[in-house]
Amino acid sequence: MVGKGIIQGLTETARNFFGSYVSKQRLTTVQYPEERDPQIERARSFPFLVYDGADAEAGLRCTACLICEKECPPKCISIEKAADKRLDDTGKAQPYPASFNIDISVCMSCQICVEVCPFDSIKMDVQYDRSSEDRFGGLLLDKRQLAKSNEYYNAVHPIEASAVDQRLREERDKAEAKARAAAEAKAAKIAATKKPIVEAAPEAQSVGGDAQ
Amino acid sequence: MTLFAYMSHAPLAQPLDQIFVLLDHWLVGFVPAAAQPLASAILSAAAIILGFALLFAIVTWMERKGLGRIQNRFGPNRVGPFGLLQPIADGIKSLTKEDIVPRTADHAVHFLAPVLLVAASFMGYAVLPIGRNMVLLNLNAGVLYFFAISSMMELAVFMAGWSSRSKYSLLGAMRAIAQMISYEVPLVLASIVIIMQVGSLSTVSIVDQQAGYTGIWPHWFVFTPWGFAGFVLFMVAATAESNRSPFDLPEGESEIIAGYYTEYSGFKFALFFLGEYIGMFATSGMAITLFLGGWSAPFSFLTWIPSYVWFFIKLLTIISVYIWIRGTLPRLRMDQLMNLAWEFMLPMTLLNLFTAALWHFMSVGLLRWLICTTLVVVPCILLSRGLKQRKKFQVRTYHYSE
Numbered sequence A: 001m002v003g004k005g006i007i008q009g010l011t012e013t014a015r016n017f018f019g020s021y022v023s024k025q026r027l028t029t030v031q032y033p034e035e036r037d038p039q040i041e042r043a044r045s046f047p048f049l050v051y052d053g054a055d056a057e058a059g060l061r062c063t064a065c066l067i068c069e070k071e072c073p074p075k076c077i078s079i080e081k082a083a084d085k086r087l088d089d090t091g092k093a094q095p096y097p098a099s100f101n102i103d104i105s106v107c108m109s110c111q112i113c114v115e116v117c118p119f120d121s122i123k124m125d126v127q128y129d130r131s132s133e134d135r136f137g138g139l140l141l142d143k144r145q146l147a148k149s150n151e152y153y154n155a156v157h158p159i160e161a162s163a164v165d166q167r168l169r170e171e172r173d174k175a176e177a178k179a180r181a182a183a184e185a186k187a188a189k190i191a192a193t194k195k196p197i198v199e200a201a202p203e204a205q206s207v208g209g210d211a212q
Numbered sequence B: 001m002t003l004f005a006y007m008s009h010a011p012l013a014q015p016l017d018q019i020f021v022l023l024d025h026w027l028v029g030f031v032p033a034a035a036q037p038l039a040s041a042i043l044s045a046a047a048i049i050l051g052f053a054l055l056f057a058i059v060t061w062m063e064r065k066g067l068g069r070i071q072n073r074f075g076p077n078r079v080g081p082f083g084l085l086q087p088i089a090d091g092i093k094s095l096t097k098e099d100i101v102p103r104t105a106d107h108a109v110h111f112l113a114p115v116l117l118v119a120a121s122f123m124g125y126a127v128l129p130i131g132r133n134m135v136l137l138n139l140n141a142g143v144l145y146f147f148a149i150s151s152m153m154e155l156a157v158f159m160a161g162w163s164s165r166s167k168y169s170l171l172g173a174m175r176a177i178a179q180m181i182s183y184e185v186p187l188v189l190a191s192i193v194i195i196m197q198v199g200s201l202s203t204v205s206i207v208d209q210q211a212g213y214t215g216i217w218p219h220w221f222v223f224t225p226w227g228f229a230g231f232v233l234f235m236v237a238a239t240a241e242s243n244r245s246p247f248d249l250p251e252g253e254s255e256i257i258a259g260y261y262t263e264y265s266g267f268k269f270a271l272f273f274l275g276e277y278i279g280m281f282a283t284s285g286m287a288i289t290l291f292l293g294g295w296s297a298p299f300s301f302l303t304w305i306p307s308y309v310w311f312f313i314k315l316l317t318i319i320s321v322y323i324w325i326r327g328t329l330p331r332l333r334m335d336q337l338m339n340l341a342w343e344f345m346l347p348m349t350l351l352n353l354f355t356a357a358l359w360h361f362m363s364v365g366l367l368r369w370l371i372c373t374t375l376v377v378v379p380c381i382l383l384s385r386g387l388k389q390r391k392k393f394q395v396r397t398y399h400y401s402e
Helices: A004-022 A067-071 A112-116 A150-156 A158-193 B002-008 B013-017 B019-028 B033-070 B086-096 B107-127 B142-150 B152-163 B167-198 B203-210 B225-241 B266-291 B307-326 B334-361 B366-389
Strands: A047-051 A077-087 A093-103 A122-124 A147-149
Touching: A004 B033, A004 B307, A047 A150, A067 A077, A067 A112, A112 A122, A147 A150, A150 A158, B013 B019, B019 B033, B033 B086, B033 B107, B033 B266, B033 B307, B086 B266, B107 B142, B107 B152, B107 B266, B142 B152, B142 B167, B142 B203, B142 B266, B152 B167, B152 B266, B167 B203, B167 B225, B167 B266, B167 B334, B203 B266, B225 B266, B225 B307, B225 B334, B225 B366, B266 B307, B334 B366
Parallel strands: A047 A147
Antiparallel strands: A047 A122, A077 A093
């Protein structure tokens, strides 16, 4: 029949029109600022720095090894190593960054810094909606802005973060076991020689950097 | 029936129906007698411009909402309740945008084109009877005036395309000219059947002829075989005339950016947008005047509703159908567009003239209905079948681009 296709098309669009008022399922649009879809595990925007514990400054995992800075293809990371060292949670003296800046206007979200980081310190954030009135300073994130807690990391990348946590725990346990074994061996040695040794208490090192 | 008769002569209905006419008389009474015709004309023109500009704002919102729902989206819902203030936001945006004119453009013509388009599209309303006694000019050549004015829009379109000095503008303008001239022929021929029946070119007498009732049924021309065919042909031609989907080749985004108004920005672009919609309302208003009884109520017992309300209800219905069609049909190809105009619409309108003449000279009865319906339906089917069968699909060979 003449015009059959047009009538079929018109019925289809009319069904869509009225159906969208009846069934909420038809309207798949997420009303963005009010509603948000949950983000998938592999979502990523820009890097952030993970810290353990409550203090963002003291708990920062970064040891200022500069690997990410060297590997970054667009050279958006700039790190200044602190002159002194501080103890990490295994009791080992480690260097730490005096300043850690990422220019996210340059960053291309390639995740290479995350791949190369040997301390699980830099990870990808999922926050995608950010803006700034200052296109130079506002997009250059410093250490304070970059630091986010391990809990946050667990929230945005649950699977990856729990694997990282487990690995870190195993490494810490191994280190502790080793330390304990070494201490026992030393104690045994001391007991064998029966010669008292005065151990110097490790000096508490001052925590440098900006005290924010 | 007594109730209906009572309602149609209700004491309140008459003043309410004539409220704008009375208001006009009252306001004009304040100026000296010599200036009264001019004052009345200015007042009516201002009312038309304001009223239809407001309608334009509402329709842009309706269109975006409707298309959204057709595509299972919400449409605008950010500015104001249900996005109702969106047209205002759009207006402010287009007013504050930079007005860019190409360096090599013909500045005077480039500036005049949108002005002329809007002016021409508004001038058509002078002869449209929006309500009982609500017509700016009762010209005895009203229909002729309307089509003459609406052809001025083609000039504006070509001015825009030519003065921009851009190949896309020029291509769009050439497409628009080809399309508008082609479809003006069936548009005018489809409306001639009404003029034949009424015996007048005055829009007021055309509506007056349709304002009667048989029982409760109106005497609209769309309820006759030739009138219905004429209405459908008129609406198809009017869609093409106003460059709307599926005849939106002159501004096909995927091919030529925005067609003839590619090089326009800011408020001039908004003026083109306005002119196009105002022109669409004008041709829809003409279709209402010619075929749908103008301001007359669809049933005799509904005459207590003011006449201008009926006009706008009919107008909004037609606009909704336009939006519905825009949400449904894809754009035509250039050859399909031309074939439809010259091979289908033109023969059908010419045949419709004959049918209308036959209707006029045959005596009232069932036989007249039967013969005239056959004369409309059978040629329509045969013509479309024939055109379909003539099409041969073959592998195209290219001589230069192999």
